[in-house]
Amino acid sequence: MSGSMLTPTEALLQVAKEHPFRPAVRSAGTQWSYAALWSRVRRIADQIPGLDGTRNPIGLYMGYALSSRCRISF
Secondary structure, rough: OOOOOHHHHHHHHHHHHOOOEEEEEEOOOOEHHHHHHHHHHEEEEEEHHOOOOOOOOOOOOOOOOOOOOEEEOO
């Protein structure tokens, strides 16, 4: 990971390891730490292979939309 640009996933993992309890996402009174966000990302990623056996790219709809009231911190 060092010496080159990080992917968004690698950057999230790095921050989750260094600062697991810092707030990562805040919206409408709800807050997720980096550890909680990373855990959710891993659970979703672990389910992707079982969604489509063709290995084609898959998009996921989470039912969430970012708004001007949502803050993502790094």
